[in-house]
Amino acid sequence: MRTVRTLIVDDERYAREELAYLLGKFSSIQLVGEAENGEAAVLKTLQLQPDVVFLDVEMPKMNGLEAAKSLVELKKVPLIIFATAYPQFAAEAFRINAVDYLVKPYDEEQLKQTIDRIEKVLFPAMPVDSSGMLGKLAVEADGEINYLLPQEILYMYRDEKVTKIITHTQEYEVRTTLKELESRLEPFSFFRIHKGYLVNLMYVSRLTPWFNGAYQLELEGLDTKLSVSRNYVKDLRQRLEL
Template sequence: MGPISTLIVDDERYAREELTYLLGKFPDVQVFGEAESGEAAILKALQLQPDVVFLDVEMPKMNGIEVAKTLVELKKVPLIIFATAYPQFAAEAFRINAVDYLLKPYDERQLKQTIERIEKRLYPAQTVDNTEKLGKLAIETGGDIDYILPQDILYIYRDDKVTKIITKTDDYVVRTTLKELESRLLPFSFFRIHKGYLVNLKYVSRLTPWFNGAYQLELEGLDEKLSVSRNYVKDLRQRLEL
């Protein structure tokens, strides 16, 4: 399974940069090009023949829907993902056989699901099931390398210039940033509850209201309570509830 070549089309530079950054967390996805207009998007698609095009809807002169209708006529038809701030175009987008319709601001969980849909469309014979992933996390401790199962991790947090990993049986101190660990653990059930904390959702047992919209979180087998920033509460509840 080779890299998924991707073209990002958006008339706003910061929107292109944000999506490029987020897609960089997926090792199988490579952004091969960008375009800031519909006309440029068609030329880039002809030149690069990407597997996937992330396409904004509202653009001057030629909008994303018009671009998509042209792209589906190409010899190599890319998978089309609409990425926009406007939900009202979704029905028309799916009539063009779009794979997905992402709303800004981007939700990383939804983006992960989009990438999984792309992989299933591009490689139907290779079922992508990250829930069955067997990889272990490599931890350097005093020159040695320990390998731990992600499912054994309770939570991870940043403490000054080091990151601490708390498992069911041991604690580890590493130099790896929390952001890098979050990226490596993306296929597993981890969620950021605070800018400095990452928890394994499989061990969450209780959420308790605290103050100013924040919550406290309890994990199985752990006496201490962890603080959940109010900015993360809504998404956390969506992840936890059926």
């Protein structure tokens, strides 16, 4: 069974114990450590290399939001789940690309949804092509070649002479054109919503009317809203809706 290496960060021992108990009910969760403040969270993340960090917001020395900003600068960025008694920080949390935001006291059904979302990101279904080989997208960054499963990609867009590929944890730049990437990813659930944007339909959570027939699109776990050109709205809805 694939496991999710998990770090719990909270300045209150009881809160850490409660969350550890609730997470222990999920067979995929492997608790690898705990930390009591933001500074310790960054150090433990470097040492333990967790897949996921459950992060409180209000803590001494370095609070959770500050710690999260440090975590997303690491070479291996963990998924970040904020777990706090303060709902007012949610907007800022999602600007840091948090995967979810749990409010204390924890609701077990909401926690289950969070674990499902984590597993969906970390262990996406891996379709095989007709030759039986895994199809992965090769992305060069800092002299390394990263191989991305299409299901890891949230969206991509053209920015001057490069294409930027956005996942839950990383942003990559490639010289490949958006048109070529769209062609390569045709067997998967990608859709062009604008001449400069290609999104993964798996993660679409909301469409909101904007102006002149255009819409704004929201993706799971992201605060960013993407513009859908009115020329693409009808086809997008046909692809999305049962």
